[in-house]
Amino acid sequence: MQTTFRGNPLHRLKLVLATCLSAAVIFPAIAHEGTHSLAARSGVARGGDFTLESSSGRVALKQFRGKVVVLYFGYTSCPDACPTTLAALGAAMKGFTPAEADQVQPLFITLDPARDDAKHMEEYSRFFYPSMLGLRGTDSQVAAVAKHYGVLFARQKVDSAANYVIDHSSLLYVVGADGKLASSVPYGAPPLEIAAALRAALPRPAK
Amino acid sequence: MKRLFLAALCTSLWTGIALADGAISIDDPQVRLVPPSTENTAVFMRIRNRGDKDVNLLRAESPAAKTAELHTVIEEGGMKKMRPVANIPIKAKGETALKPGDYHVMLIGLTKPLQEGDEVALTLKFDDGSSQSVVAPVRRIHVTMH
Ligand SMILES: [Cu+2]
Numbered sequence: 001m002q003t004t005f006r007g008n009p010l011h012r013l014k015l016v017l018a019t020c021l022s023a024a025v026i027f028p029a030i031a032h033e034g035t036h037s038l039a040a041r042s043g044v045a046r047g048g049d050f051t052l053e054s055s056s057g058r059v060a061l062k063q064f065r066g067k068v069v070v071l072y073f074g075y076t077s078c079p080d081a082c083p084t085t086l087a088a089l090g091a092a093m094k095g096f097t098p099a100e101a102d103q104v105q106p107l108f109i110t111l112d113p114a115r116d117d118a119k120h121m122e123e124y125s126r127f128f129y130p131s132m133l134g135l136r137g138t139d140s141q142v143a144a145v146a147k148h149y150g151v152l153f154a155r156q157k158v159d160s161a162a163n164y165v166i167d168h169s170s171l172l173y174v175v176g177a178d179g180k181l182a183s184s185v186p187y188g189a190p191p192l193e194i195a196a197a198l199r200a201a202l203p204r205p206a207k
Numbered sequence: 208m209k210r211l212f213l214a215a216l217c218t219s220l221w222t223g224i225a226l227a228d229g230a231i232s233i234d235d236p237q238v239r240l241v242p243p244s245t246e247n248t249a250v251f252m253r254i255r256n257r258g259d260k261d262v263n264l265l266r267a268e269s270p271a272a273k274t275a276e277l278h279t280v281i282e283e284g285g286m287k288k289m290r291p292v293a294n295i296p297i298k299a300k301g302e303t304a305l306k307p308g309d310y311h312v313m314l315i316g317l318t319k320p321l322q323e324g325d326e327v328a329l330t331l332k333f334d335d336g337s338s339q340s341v342v343a344p345v346r347r348i349h350v351t352m353h
Contacts, residue, residue, distance in 0.1 A: 076242070076245055077245070077246065077247050078289075079239070079247055079248060079249040079278070079289065079311065079313055080249060080280050080287065080289060080307055080308060080311070081280070081287040081308070083239060083241060083348075084307050084308070084348075087347070087348070087349050088349070091349060120244055120245075123242055123243055123244055124242040124244075124245060126242075127241075127242030127243070128242075152284065152285050152286050153286070154286070156288065158289075158290060158291055159291055160276055160278075160291045160313075160315070161273065161274040161276065161315040161316065162247065162276075162313070162315050165288070165289045165290075167283075167286040167287065167288040167289075168286055168287060169285045169286050169287070170286075170287050187287070188308075
């Protein structure tokens with residue numbers, strides 16, 4: 001879903017809803033077939049609750065009800081899409097007032113749990129924003145969460161000292177205070193666009 | 208005139224840009240600052256080719272990492288895919304940007320963690336037989352692409 005966050009928030013919301021609805025009507029069968037690509041690009045991603053591991057124990061999406069949660073899926077040996085997106089997210093967070101920032105919880109979920117342990121996920125996430133949590137799970141747990149959010153990823157063996165890379169889609173997912181997927185922000189969105197998407201999902205306008 | 212040339216040569220050496228045969232030059236090399244304990248990072252720069260022939264970057268070497276590879280990022284099927292490449296072409300009278308989401312030199316297995324402001328030595332070898340040695344500062348890299 002190539003949603004760009006320009007114009008007024010209500011209009012944006014309508015646009016997102018319209019996109020989701022039309023996608024759901026056109027591709028109702030595909031959503032259940034694991035054809036993630038069409039599902040994700042068409043906005044069929046449904047979101048939903050999950051529980052994963054952080055360096056200090058289990059983290060459930062539910063525990064952030066009342067806050068806006070912003071999710072990113074990637075891996076720490078990713079040289080490019082991940083640090084680029086997480087740096088932009090960090091910059092967006094740093095532009096918020098303390099009151100606004102308090103209402104937003106950034107989560108980074110690894111698609112490479114084999115190489116990303118919880119400690120490393122914590123360090124990596126904190127580097128981009130102090131309250132960002134790094135989460136991991138088993139391969140199947142991570143795959144299940146990714147599927148719910150319409151994340152596309154594939155482990156790819158390459159002729160490199162890196163051994164393998166994870167091809168992956170690179171959107172930010174904004175989960176509203178009610179725990180429902182509110183919107184997604186495309187790769188390459190500048191911090192202001194990310195901030196606008198997060199603000200639009202805040203339960204009440206911060207002063 | 209000779210003195211002027213020498214001065215120019217010294218300046219370019221001083222800034223870490225060596226003159227080879229003059230066709231290839233490197234601008235703005237920089238290493239992406241990555242979180243502590245991250246073992247890989249990317250080096251970006253602009254490579255200019257003033258010559259009349261296309262030139263390919265064939266190899267990169269750096270004491271800062273176990274391996275330096277040439278990579279690119281392609282977008283396919285809604286995914287970002289990083290792939291090694293055999294070379295990075297720089298067209299005659301042209302310029303190739305190594306930048307986020309595109310070509311880069313990938314440092315794999317950093318020999319020590321890099322801090323902001325550290326300088327990383329890098330040698331680049333081209334198929335015209337020339338090579339370039341650059342010193343790339345480690346920086347936080349913020350980009351937005353459209
Ligand atoms: Cu790379």
